Amino acid sequence: MHTDSYSVKCGEKLYKCGARGILKRRGNDIAVGDMVEVENEVISCVKQRKNRFIRPNVSNIDLILAVVSPEPKPDFYLLDKLYLNAVKEGVEFALVINKTDIDDSLYKSILAEYGNLGVEVLCVCAKTGYGISALKDKLISKLTVLAGQSAAGKTSIVNAMFGLELKTGAVSDKIARGKHTTTRSEIFEYENIKLIDSPGFAVIDAMVDLDELPYCYPEYASVSGECKFRGCAHINEPQCKVKELVENGILSKSRYQRYIEIYNEISKRRIIYEKN
Ligand SMILES: Nc1nc2c(ncn2[C@@H]2O[C@H](COP(=O)(O)OP(=O)(O)OP(=O)(O)O)[C@@H](O)[C@H]2O)c(=O)[nH]1
Ligand SMILES: [Mg+2]
Ligand SMILES: [Zn+2]
Structure with a gap:
């Protein structure tokens, strides 16, 4: 496009x-x-959309695959926002760890952040082809988008999957960031798979307002009934179940800290997102 x-x-x-x-x-x-x-x-x-995302700029999606890799290092703040946008739009979200040939220790830290949320985590290696056919099986009869940081290997995965030679970029040495090789989103359609390769990004907006944010964290939404206050934002309220579980180490501390950052970010901005 x-x-x-x-x-x-x-x-x-x-x-x-x-x-x-x-x-x-x-x-x-x-x-x-x-x-x-x-x-x-x-x-x-x-025509009317079942869902719409700004970053990547796509709509009518059945599955968001967030691609991460050991290099560039995953930005969990970005991933949290991608995930909460998927929850808000009611779209399935899964994580793909690429470049397992470089380092396979990422799986553990990804599981620590997202493992208990029901988010599927798949390991692949675009370079060797490891895990690519299992990933393909997951995409049948769906419109899927590969999303995430530049140079994580989204385009390389498309190439490995369909035997293509689309342009891929390197990880820039100085800043260990990608070079934004893919500049537009495009659908690749083979057999029963529709896969969108999208440009990498370094910033993303949470497409929700403050009152919706707690409900876009499945692990918070499922226990918020046990918070003292209805509509608890899990920030400063007393007798908050979420805070209790974070303090006890049952819920991820780092994800909670990013939640507060995202909460503050939303409270400072002026964009109002449409409510579902
Ligand atoms: N070692 C290794 N390198 C990989 C693998 N997959 C991709 N790469 C390399 O990672 C770099 C970035 O790959 P791309 O596929 O262009 O990344 P991208 O996510 O499409 O990046 P943008 O289009 O900028 O968003 C390239 O140098 C690839 O060769 C892998 O499995 N192993
Ligand atoms: Mg690309
Ligand atoms: Zn609470």
Whole structure:
């Protein structure tokens, strides 16, 4: 998808289409994964979406695969926000640990953060092909998006999966960050798999308001009935079950600290997200 030109699939054929001015002017208003109506090679309307994400800029997703790797190091703050956005939109979320040839110790720290939340964690190696066919099995009959930091290996996974040679980038030596090799989201469709490769990112907004945030943490939502106050934000309230479980080491301390950071970040901004 380019700003002014969109690939629209109809039957087995791809058509290059423009878009009505009004759809473009509102900015970001056509996303990869959208179902659209086309008149004379121009997209005239976007049909109602089952879900919508800003980063990556996609819609109608069945599964978000957050790709992490030992290098660049995972940014858990970013991952938490990606995950809470998936919870908010009601979309399945799973973690893919790539580059297991470099270091396989990441699995343990990922499990410590997300293991008890019912989030599936898959290990793959795009370089050797390890775990790729098991991952493929998970994608059948779904629209899936690969998301995460630049240079984690999203495009490499697409290449390994479908035998492609899409451009991949290196991890920059100086800052150990990716170089943003993929610049647009694109759907790859083979057999019964629809997989979107998306550009890596270093920032992401939590698409929720303060009052919804606690409900986008499944491990907090499931015990909040035991907090003294209804609608407890698990921040300063007394007799808070979440805080108790964090203090007892039953819930992850570091994830809770990031929760507070995200809470503060949302309280300072002015964007209001639409409620479901
Ligand atoms: N050792 C090793 N390197 C890998 C593996 N997978 C990817 N890489 C390398 O990691 C670098 C980044 O890979 P990309 O596939 O471009 O990463 P990306 O997530 O698509 O990055 P952006 O498009 O910038 O978001 C490249 O140099 C790849 O060769 C792997 O399994 N093992
Ligand atoms: Mg890429
Ligand atoms: Zn509480």
